[in-house]
Amino acid sequence: MSEIRELYQELILDHNRNPQNFKPLPGANHHSEGFNPLCGDHYHIYIKTDENNIIEKITFDGKGCAISKASASLMTSFLKGKTVEEAIRAFESFHDVVTGKIDPETGMAELGKLAVFAGVRDFPVRVKCASLAWHTMKAALTETETVISTE
Amino acid sequence: MNTDIKTQTPTDIFNAAKARLDFPALHQEVHGRPLVYLDNAATTHKPASVIEAVNRFYQRDNSNVHRGVHYLSQKATGQYERARETVKRFINASDQSEIIFTRGATESVNLIAQTYGRNFIRAGDEILISEMEHHSNIVPWQILCEQTGATLKIIPFTDSGEIDLNVYQKLLNPQVKLVGIVHLSNTLGTINPVTEMVKMAHAQEIPVLIDGAQSVAHIPVDVQAIDADFFVFSGHKVFGPTGIGVLYGKLDWLKQLPPYQGGGDMIHSVTFEKTIYADVPHKFEAGTPNIAGAIGLGAALEYLTSWSMDEIVRYEDDLLRYATAKLRNVEGLSIIGEAQAKAGVLSFALEDIHPHDIGTILDMEGVAVRTGHHCTQPIMDHYQIPATTRASLAFYNNRADIDALMQALQKAIEVFR
Numbered sequence A: 001m002s003e004i005r006e007l008y009q010e011l012i013l014d015h016n017r018n019p020q021n022f023k024p025l026p027g028a029n030h031h032s033e034g035f036n037p038l039c040g041d042h043y044h045i046y047i048k049t050d051e052n053n054i055i056e057k058i059t060f061d062g063k064g065c066a067i068s069k070a071s072a073s074l075m076t077s078f079l080k081g082k083t084v085e086e087a088i089r090a091f092e093s094f095h096d097v098v099t100g101k102i103d104p105e106t107g108m109a110e111l112g113k114l115a116v117f118a119g120v121r122d123f124p125v126r127v128k129c130a131s132l133a134w135h136t137m138k139a140a141l142t143e144t145e146t147v148i149s150t151e
Numbered sequence B: 001m002n003t004d005i006k007t008q009t010p011t012d013i014f015n016a017a018k019a020r021l022d023f024p025a026l027h028q029e030v031h032g033r034p035l036v037y038l039d040n041a042a043t044t045h046k047p048a049s050v051i052e053a054v055n056r057f058y059q060r061d062n063s064n065v066h067r068g069v070h071y072l073s074q075k076a077t078g079q080y081e082r083a084r085e086t087v088k089r090f091i092n093a094s095d096q097s098e099i100i101f102t103r104g105a106t107e108s109v110n111l112i113a114q115t116y117g118r119n120f121i122r123a124g125d126e127i128l129i130s131e132m133e134h135h136s137n138i139v140p141w142q143i144l145c146e147q148t149g150a151t152l153k154i155i156p157f158t159d160s161g162e163i164d165l166n167v168y169q170k171l172l173n174p175q176v177k178l179v180g181i182v183h184l185s186n187t188l189g190t191i192n193p194v195t196e197m198v199k200m201a202h203a204q205e206i207p208v209l210i211d212g213a214q215s216v217a218h219i220p221v222d223v224q225a226i227d228a229d230f231f232v233f234s235g236h237k238v239f240g241p242t243g244i245g246v247l248y249g250k251l252d253w254l255k256q257l258p259p260y261q262g263g264g265d266m267i268h269s270v271t272f273e274k275t276i277y278a279d280v281p282h283k284f285e286a287g288t289p290n291i292a293g294a295i296g297l298g299a300a301l302e303y304l305t306s307w308s309m310d311e312i313v314r315y316e317d318d319l320l321r322y323a324t325a326k327l328r329n330v331e332g333l334s335i336i337g338e339a340q341a342k343a344g345v346l347s348f349a350l351e352d353i354h355p356h357d358i359g360t361i362l363d364m365e366g367v368a369v370r371t372g373h374h375c376t377q378p379i380m381d382h383y384q385i386p387a388t389t390r391a392s393l394a395f396y397n398n399r400a401d402i403d404a405l406m407q408a409l410q411k412a413i414e415v416f417r
């Protein structure tokens, strides 16, 4: 049971129950749609940046498991007010931590609350759940693709 | 004596404990817990006799088939063809050449779609399949429709997961050139009335393909009694190896179909001017086949025949009822698929807990289930859910497995409460 609690931290469960920024965003100037075909997770990320490339507003909607929903919720809260460059850097750090490439202690220092997702590294099949919102956010900002899939 | 027999449940009559001993992979721990394997609809475990048969082939008899006069080649050919004979007996085909070895149910459907399609499907024709098909009995027909300009039509199912035969009757018309139906749904557990459905199609001279991927391991199959024109299944879901499967086709049909792939073994003679194809079944088996796989499948079917299929049916039905009653007691849980005729597949959804989260927590408790759409997205769309959690039974499961599932499920509910 303790490994399970390691993955499903209270903060994750809270954000699953009461997701933040969980709504569409009229006036968004970036948007992308992300799928995880393995489990049917499906989200939209909406972003409004200002003329200085600062993320003014960021929201999401869609459906998915607790990990993916909490991740989207915490990510949107975290990125609000950051620059596009900072968001892309955060994506890299987050990705490296959940895939176990770098130690959570070092990598998560700059990620603050997002450290709760460090437990995902012990559940390789769930890494895609934790990173889906991030991939979708990155696609929205870089506009390489508008529909992304984790497969 | 008599009173003893009266109080016996199917659980006592069928010796599941003995069956379980035949499957080495069932006896292991995962995450420090004894494995509880409830993902049999995805693939079944293999009895020692199957592992041994495959092993023996590579250790001793390895050789190519139909190609050599030497001792080993003759031996390999003999075993490969004996496996065909075993399959024929198992599904009660009338002739050995009606059994074609493929890579699995998926390849078997594709084979029919492309060969039957080439000779018999034209623009404006209809292909009729049900709403509860596995993607492998949908996508090959969509590809064929794109190639030919034919249309794919769908037989709907009711909310309990049953095909409405009146609606089916209305969909049958002279445009329909083929009907494709799953025998036992891998997501809903529904056992479709295939004999009746075949009869209705035949009344209008429409051939029927039955997807038996899930049925062969759980209910008796007699292709002549069903009167199926084509019947497909995979070895790995019936206690055999992966990479081997079967296409059964009535001889009359198979003779009318062109080859699927070209290559060695499927010809009588080849010149650059003209190639003469081999007779069925070899016409459809181009190239070196999965010899060890076919031998392993033969061993699996022989193993299964050593049990009584009627007892397996009664035993699994008892287990299904036991599990269904337990699941119904869980607050906020809905069972997806409640057909009258149902086999050991339990799909369910829990309010507020996503199946993927349930799957992870169950896994940590040693309980293996499948979560997702189970390659049946149209079924998910019917119920407007993204996914289900699915526990699927085999005859080596027992009530203790169901109890372990229920306990693990309680843990998941605790975490999310």
Ligand SMILES: Cc1ncc(COP(=O)(O)O)c(C=O)c1O
Pocket: B041, B042, B103, B104, B105, B106, B107, B134, B136, B137, B182, B184, B185, B186, B211, B213, B214, B234, B375
């Ligand atoms: C009902 C049904 N049909 C077809 C298939 C396809 O089988 P395979 O993937 O072995 O070709 C499956 C299993 O995945 C199935 O459950």
